Amino acid sequence: MINRIVRGVAGTFILISLLLAVYVNLNWLWFTAFVGVNLLQSSMTRWCLMEDILKKFGIKDEKQSSLKDSRSKA
Numbered sequence: 609m610i611n612r613i614v615r616g617v618a619g620t621f622i623l624i625s626l627l628l629a630v631y632v633n634l635n636w637l638w639f640t641a642f643v644g645v646n647l648l649q650s651s652m653t654r655w656c657l658m659e660d661i662l663k664k665f666g667i668k669d670e671k672q673s674s675l676k677d678s679r680s681k682a
Contacts, residue, residue, distance in 0.1 A: 610669045614658045618643055 621643045628636035650656040663669075 610659055610662050610667055613662055613667065614656060617658060618647055 622640055625636045625639040625643070629640070646657075
């Protein structure tokens with residue numbers, strides 16, 4: 609679940625910043641670049657701030673929820 613939310617948020621940020629760059633100011637492309645750099649960084653380091661934020665809000669990772677389900681069934 610967390611991976612889907614992170615990808616959805618990143619995609620939404622990119623699309624919004626592109627629209628803002630077209631209709632408001634080209635400097636919004638810096639925000640698009642920021643999102644892209646964060647995605648690249650998280651692919652190399654396996655650390656994502658958005659994941660940490662979502663976990664603090666109580667959203668479970670697929671692996672964590674499937675482990676709990678298998679433990680409760682046993």
